[in-house]
Amino acid sequence: MSWIVTGGAGYIGSHVVRALADAGLSPVIVDNLSSGVASFAPEGVPFVQGSILDRDLMEKTLREHAAEGVIHVAGFKYAGVSVQRPLHTYAQNVDGTRIVLEAMQAAGVANIVFSSSAAVFGTPDVSLVVEDTEKRPASPYGESKLIGEWLLRxxxxxxxxxxxxxxxxxxxxxxxxxxxxxxxxDVSPHNLFPIVFEKLIAGETPRINGDDYDTEDGTNVRDYVHVGDIAAAHVAAAQRLAAGQSIEPAYNLGSGDGLSVRQIMDAMARVTGIDFTPEIGPRRPGDPDRIVATGELAARDLDWKMRYTVDEMVRTGWEARLRASA
Structure with a gap:
C-alpha cells in the first residue's frame, strides 16, 4: 500500500514525501514539474511525471501503486498572481481537486489529506484565527482552496x-x-524568505512593506511555520485516516503567537551574518496588522507543534539556498 503525493516534487510536497518515507508509508510522487523541481524528488521514490488534470493517469497511478490514500499538495499557490490568472487558478486547484476525487472513487481509494491554505480566511476581523472563523477569501487562490474543502465535504x-x-x-x-x-x-519568487535571501545574495537591501501597523514594532505579524513541521502534520493526518480514527474536517497549523516582519529581518541579519537595515516601503493594500492561527486542534490530534525557533527557520532555509548555488 502506498500514499500518492500530488505535487511531490515541490518545496512542501517533497518534504511530505521524505516524511512519509521515514514513517514507512511508501510515497509515490505525481508532479508535472510546472513549479516542482525534479532533483527535489528523493532517490528511490516512484515518480510519475504528469498532471492531476489527467484523470486516466491519476486513476492508473492509484491502481498500479495500490494506493491507500492521497496527500493532495499540487496546486497553483500564488495568491497575488491568481488575481490576474483566475481561470488558470480555478483549473489547477478546483478542476484538479475534482479530478483527483473522481480518480480516487473509480480506483476505490477513500483517504485524502488536502493541503489547503489559511487564505480561505481572507482578512478576518479577529487576530487569532480558529477553525470555524468566518471564511472570506480575498483572492481566487483562497477561493479555490475553500472550494476544494467543499468538494471533499x-x-x-x-x-x-x-x-x-x-x-x-x-x-x-x-x-x-x-x-x-x-x-x-523554497523556490517561490513571492514568499518572504526567498525574497530576502535573493536580495542578500545579490548584495541588495531587503525591504519592509510598511512599519506603521498596529503591532508592537509597527510591522505586520503572521504565522511562520517550518516546512518540517508541516510535513510531519500531513503524515500524522494520513496515519490517522489509515487507522480509521476520528479526524476533524480541517485543522489550522498555526503558531498561536506569530512573528513580525521586523523579527524575521532581525533573525536574517543574525543568522546570515550580513548586517543590514531594511528599507521601509509603503504598505501593500489590504495587508492586515496581524493574522495568526491557533494550532490547538492539530496539537491534540496530529502532534502539531512548533519545533523550530525563528533562527532555526532562517538557518535551515539559508543553508539550503546557499548549497543550491554552491
Whole structure:
C-alpha cells in the first residue's frame, strides 16, 4: 500500500514525501514539474511525471501503486498572481481537486489529506484565527482552496453510505519556511524568505512593506511555520485516516503567537551574518496588522507543534539556498 503525493516534487510536497518515507508509508510522487523541481524528488521514490488534470493517469497511478490514500499538495499557490490568472487558478486547484476525487472513487481509494491554505480566511476581523472563523477569501487562490474543502465535504456526504466512504481532512497554514533537507529549498519568487535571501545574495537591501501597523514594532505579524513541521502534520493526518480514527474536517497549523516582519529581518541579519537595515516601503493594500492561527486542534490530534525557533527557520532555509548555488 502506498500514499500518492500530488505535487511531490515541490518545496512542501517533497518534504511530505521524505516524511512519509521515514514513517514507512511508501510515497509515490505525481508532479508535472510546472513549479516542482525534479532533483527535489528523493532517490528511490516512484515518480510519475504528469498532471492531476489527467484523470486516466491519476486513476492508473492509484491502481498500479495500490494506493491507500492521497496527500493532495499540487496546486497553483500564488495568491497575488491568481488575481490576474483566475481561470488558470480555478483549473489547477478546483478542476484538479475534482479530478483527483473522481480518480480516487473509480480506483476505490477513500483517504485524502488536502493541503489547503489559511487564505480561505481572507482578512478576518479577529487576530487569532480558529477553525470555524468566518471564511472570506480575498483572492481566487483562497477561493479555490475553500472550494476544494467543499468538494471533499460534499463527496464524503455523497459516499457516506457506500462501501468506500471518503475520509478526509484539510490542513490550513500561512507562511511555510525553512528546510528539513539541505537539498530542498523554497523556490517561490513571492514568499518572504526567498525574497530576502535573493536580495542578500545579490548584495541588495531587503525591504519592509510598511512599519506603521498596529503591532508592537509597527510591522505586520503572521504565522511562520517550518516546512518540517508541516510535513510531519500531513503524515500524522494520513496515519490517522489509515487507522480509521476520528479526524476533524480541517485543522489550522498555526503558531498561536506569530512573528513580525521586523523579527524575521532581525533573525536574517543574525543568522546570515550580513548586517543590514531594511528599507521601509509603503504598505501593500489590504495587508492586515496581524493574522495568526491557533494550532490547538492539530496539537491534540496530529502532534502539531512548533519545533523550530525563528533562527532555526532562517538557518535551515539559508543553508539550503546557499548549497543550491554552491
Amino acid at each position: 460534499d463527496q464524503a456526504a455523497a459516499t457516506a453510505e457506500s462501501d468506500k466512504p471518503l475520509r478526509h481532512t484539510s490542513l490550513r497554514y500561512f507562511n511555510v519556511v525553512g528546510s528539513a533537507d539541505p537539498t530542498v529549498y
